[in-house]
Amino acid sequence: METSNSKKELSLLYGKKELSDSYISFQIDLFDITTKFRNSKDFVFIKPLRKDLIQNNFKSGIPLVAFAPITVSLDILKKCFSEILSVFISHNTCSKDTVARFKKEIDKGFIQDITSAISSYNLDAIQTLSKSTPLDAPSLHLATSEMAKPMFQTIAIGAKKSASFENWAEGFCPICGDLPGFARLSKEDEGKRYLWCKKCNLEWGFRRIHCPYCGNTDHNKLKFLTTNHREELRIDVCNDCNGYTKTIDERKIEGEETINFIRENVASLFLDIIADEKGYKIKSPDFLQTKITFQ
């Protein structure tokens, strides 16, 4: 997905009644970091793989990080994490002095541990690692997820050159294995659903009447919730696993505007609040064995 206009698109959200300006500027600052580090020289190295090996693994529903040997630079990850903590400090989302001190003390071992934990969806490890930091577990999870974005987006950009995701039919991302952060019902493909990975900024097609999290296809247990604000937005829920996906129906938008997932994900924050109130959850894989190594 094209992201070059995303900062401008995010800036257009200033003044919207459903978002605080400080939240938008927080998101823009994080987006700037992703843009800055994505595609950094010597950041990520993916060992070239045969096309048929990639396609066979994709056919079996195995995401790239689980079979492709990938090497990532700890120096760049450390710089990225440090800048994210600076954003946290400047937006008062954590205790300033203690986090500023912690920032100076971060070593490569810690960066390797949190990167391994976030790449393999090991939430218990993040919980444990947070105890050695002034950040609580949700804050460390958020900071680490943001740190992983440029890494996964660099991997996704590289993978797109040699692999096709057309036949990928799973509910999770073909690159990082994460579950979708957003979806669109496309205007050009007769309402076909495309899921979007917020980590890799990548989209792939997936069936409509099908839960991407648990595979449920019983339409009696799949529902959607709309509000009286922006009728093109909705929350798709599964009453079997209690997961939800925010969805935008492009057909309800006038004009030929392309959906910018990064903007829509921020703009639809009110749907996350509603989903949370109704007891639905953001789904995450529990564990994924990756082939990521560090240098």
Added chain:
Amino acid sequence: MGYTRRNFLKICGGVTAGALLSPLGDLLGPTKAFAKGLKTKWGTESTTICPYCGVGCGIIVTAYRGRVTNTEGDPDHPINEGSLCSKGNALFQVANNPRRLRTIRYRAPGSNQWEEKSWEWAMKRIAQNIKKTRDASFKQKDGNKVVNRTEGMAILGGAALDSEECYLLSKFARSLGVVYLEHQARI
């Protein structure tokens, strides 16, 4: 242990949005207040097959509180991949159309006026006509062959009937001895 799609799908965990958003604290204040004031409504989507012809296009039916609000081609259906003909596109009107007749209308032989009748009257009248026609046209034998049939009437199934309704109609027709039995859709 080898990593497969099956065990991957089985091990999905969940985190509440509230927990993930908790680090953002005050940044969420206006959004929380905004969300509180919104009206919400639940909808459902279910799949069906277009009843009109033998192609068998897939359709997604959207409903709010059981009331159909939209029908559209199913983009995941292998036959039509989301597209529909003009008749299939108008399927919504099977459920919603203020111009559809909602009462029994009867025009007597030779009359130019439509009269409104009750279902009870209509059922009785149809039964009487079927019996009268059957009695007048029933054939027990064709030469020496026992046939037990009526050639005085025919039954044509409607395109919008589902499999179970077609089965019942067929059983009913054969019990009367009807041999001119046809159906429009052949799905």
